[in-house]
Amino acid sequence: MPTKPLKICLASPEFAPLAKTGGLADVSAALSLYLHRAGHDVRVLIPRYRRINEQGLDIQPVKGMASIRMRLGDREIHFGIDRTTLPDSGLPVYLLRCPEFFDRDNIYTQDPDEHLRFVLLSHAALQMCQRMAFAPDIVSCHDWQTSLIPLFLKSVYAWDELFRKTRSTLTIHNIGYQGMFPAWTLGELGLAGAEHHLHQDDLKDGVINFLKTGIMYADLVTTVSPTYAREILGEDYGMGLNGLLRERANSLFGILNGVDYDEWNPATDKLIPANFTPADLSGKARCKERLMVETGLEPRPDRPLIGIVSRLVGQKGFDLVENVVPALLAERDFAITVLGSGERLFEDFFNWLTHRYPGRASFYQGFSNELAHWIEAGADMFLMPSLYEPSGLNQMYSLKYGTVPVVRETGGLADSVDQIIPASATGTGILFRDYNAEGLNWALNRGLDFYANEPLWQAVVQNGMQQDFSWDRQGALYVQLFSELSQTS
Numbered sequence: 001m002p003t004k005p006l007k008i009c010l011a012s013p014e015f016a017p018l019a020k021t022g023g024l025a026d027v028s029a030a031l032s033l034y035l036h037r038a039g040h041d042v043r044v045l046i047p048r049y050r051r052i053n054e055q056g057l058d059i060q061p062v063k064g065m066a067s068i069r070m071r072l073g074d075r076e077i078h079f080g081i082d083r084t085t086l087p088d089s090g091l092p093v094y095l096l097r098c099p100e101f102f103d104r105d106n107i108y109t110q111d112p113d114e115h116l117r118f119v120l121l122s123h124a125a126l127q128m129c130q131r132m133a134f135a136p137d138i139v140s141c142h143d144w145q146t147s148l149i150p151l152f153l154k155s156v157y158a159w160d161e162l163f164r165k166t167r168s169t170l171t172i173h174n175i176g177y178q179g180m181f182p183a184w185t186l187g188e189l190g191l192a193g194a195e196h197h198l199h200q201d202d203l204k205d206g207v208i209n210f211l212k213t214g215i216m217y218a219d220l221v222t223t224v225s226p227t228y229a230r231e232i233l234g235e236d237y238g239m240g241l242n243g244l245l246r247e248r249a250n251s252l253f254g255i256l257n258g259v260d261y262d263e264w265n266p267a268t269d270k271l272i273p274a275n276f277t278p279a280d281l282s283g284k285a286r287c288k289e290r291l292m293v294e295t296g297l298e299p300r301p302d303r304p305l306i307g308i309v310s311r312l313v314g315q316k317g318f319d320l321v322e323n324v325v326p327a328l329l330a331e332r333d334f335a336i337t338v339l340g341s342g343e344r345l346f347e348d349f350f351n352w353l354t355h356r357y358p359g360r361a362s363f364y365q366g367f368s369n370e371l372a373h374w375i376e377a378g379a380d381m382f383l384m385p386s387l388y389e390p391s392g393l394n395q396m397y398s399l400k401y402g403t404v405p406v407v408r409e410t411g412g413l414a415d416s417v418d419q420i421i422p423a424s425a426t427g428t429g430i431l432f433r434d435y436n437a438e439g440l441n442w443a444l445n446r447g448l449d450f451y452a453n454e455p456l457w458q459a460v461v462q463n464g465m466q467q468d469f470s471w472d473r474q475g476a477l478y479v480q481l482f483s484e485l486s487q488t489s
């Protein structure tokens with residue numbers, strides 16, 4: 001049965017392609033686009049960061065919202081709401097203009113007012129609804145940066161009839177980032193007399209935890225894969241929030257992220273050197289050759305090439321890579337190409353690796369969407385040995401590009417990659433269970449052995465390319481949840 005069109009306000013700190021550090025940006029954009037195309041009225045709010053490439057965007061102040069004042073603690077903050085339209089889609093995106101907070105080098109900062117930047121985003125989302133007289137059925141919040149909205153709705157904005165039927169959802173993209181700030185920030189949250197709703201034991205310990213507050217007050221909590229939704233109920237993955245999540249288990253749902261196949265499709269991808277399809281993989285061979293040449297690897301088409309595109313942080317399993325890959329490069333004939341930036345330790349390691357194995361290891365330190373596409377298209381295998389991975393997107397991109405994922409069996413990796421069974425030539429990738437060097441070593445050796453078995457490899461590549469992780473499916477699951485929630489009293 002078609003659902004009634006919903007009114008949705010989506011507040012997010014990231015939104016692709018305007019402001020991106022990771023998967024959150026891809027997901028908030030793709031979900032909004034899906035909802036928009038499905039006929040729902042979606043109003044997206046993100047900060048107008050300096051980083052946004054405004055070339056080609058028509059950005060206009062919204063009438064009645066060009067200049068707004070708000071007091072947060074001792075500070076009077078001036079902001080405005082601008083509006084632009086996402087090229088090719090017609091999706092309106094509202095931009096929170098506050099140069100004092102967002103005209104900075106990076107999307108996230110270590111600055112002492114980091115909490116204020118996102119407290120403002122959270123208030124601005126609701127104030128924008130008020131000024132547009134937009135009564136959302138759902139306010140969709142994403143990660144700690146917008147996690148105070150559910151509490152705001154139940155306290156400081158509860159007087160407003162506009163929000164009488166509004167329900168809030170919080171999507172946890174990564175429970176490792178909780179937004180924890182010292183208790184002295186209490187007076188700056190704009191909670192006006194509702195401070196007692198915060199977690200009192202935390203306050204006694206001198207802490208305010210934004211994500212925890214969101215989990216306490218959101219009407220529904222979602223996370224980005226069914227396996228991760230189960231994992232975070234336990235101590236190993238819950239990062240201290242597992243107890244609270246267990247209390248809310250009936251309101252917790254896992255929906256795997258979808259892929260935007262308009263952007264990630266080897267048949268139409270404009271960024272890669274040659275297009276290809278499951279029926280004709282000659283373009284993939286060309287992509288591999290160009291990738292090897294451009295990244296400074298020896299152009300050896302027969303040599304298996306492993307790709308990595310990642311934030312270089314502990315979560316992603318690089319301590320295992322450090323333990324396993326140098327020795328394996330000495331033992332077996334393969335090449336590895338890495339794109340990423342992050343912790344110095346890992347950047348140093350990959351720089352070292354390229355010097356230790358010139359022609360067989362390459363590293364581009366930085367962020368490059370184009371090179372990310374090249375690696376997805378040109379590599380034979382894609383490595384994600386994550387300690388935890390709420391959803392992960394790259395393994396799903398890899399499948400579409402015929403690049404076989406080698407992943408740890410956790411979170412969304414477990415939900416999107418099927419173990420290869422050589423006897424039946426089924427499966428799409430290689431999964432290892434235990435987070436240790438033996439596990440990764442086993443998985444990489446297995447990948448290299450399978451690669452040498454040409455008929456098996458071709459079958460596995462085809463299996464992967466047939467997978468469908470489009471938003472048509474995943475978006476419909478959000479709509480179902482949102483619709484059911486909007487009907488609760």
Ligand code: ADP
Binds near residue numbers: 022311340391
């Ligand atoms: P996470 O959100 O934890 O970073 P995901 O796999 O969910 O991990 O999403 C990562 C997204 O960010 C993918 O779209 C990936 O291609 C992109 N990405 C990560 N690092 C880089 C980089 N250095 N250059 C370009 N894209 C990157």
